[in-house]
Amino acid sequence: GIQVEQSPPDLILQEGANSTLRCNFSDSVNNLQWFHQNPWGQLINLFYIPSGTKQNGRLSATTVATERYSLLYISSSQTTDSGVYFCAVLQTTGGGNKLTFGTGTQLKVEL
């Protein structure tokens, strides 16, 4: 099956710093998503970004599907950005669609 790798696995930032998270995938995909999991376990969809660039406030994401990677940018980080960031790719099977997740980047933003 498709492999999804994320880097770095862990990241500690001072509040106000910027960061870039990377997601590499092993096969062609037509659907990539970024999620944030807060410290209480809730997953929130950040971006649906099969290709190109999108921005939402201090967050933006870029996917280069031909080179099989996606980047998530966090600018002016805040303590509320802490948690785990996952990328996930969609696979279409005979039984329907399913998301395959990477192992995540654990982010901690400190004052």
Place this chain on the structure above:
Amino acid sequence: DGGITQSPKYLFRKEGQNVTLSCEQNLNHDAMYWYRQDPGQGLRLIYYSQIVNDFQKGDIAEGYSVSREKKESFPLTVTSAQKNPTAFYLCASSPTGRGDGYTFGSGTRLTVV
């Protein structure tokens, strides 16, 4: 407000017992999913269902069972055959035919004692 409700939030089970985790959604989504998350790891797919009365095994289905008798409900049973059931379980739903729109519940933390 529409969303996904998982219950209970915390669950303790004795070894050898079956336990059922509840997942209900009022988003009118056709597709529903169960994922397992272990500490420091990503989510792994257990089962998924695109339509009522039909479901498919995911990557780690052994020791689990599901049913999809109603569009709104997708309960997961962790059986005694699951060797390492202690984990965080997440339910999700999405509209069929779309790649986006995934919504997750708040999870059930299962501990075997």
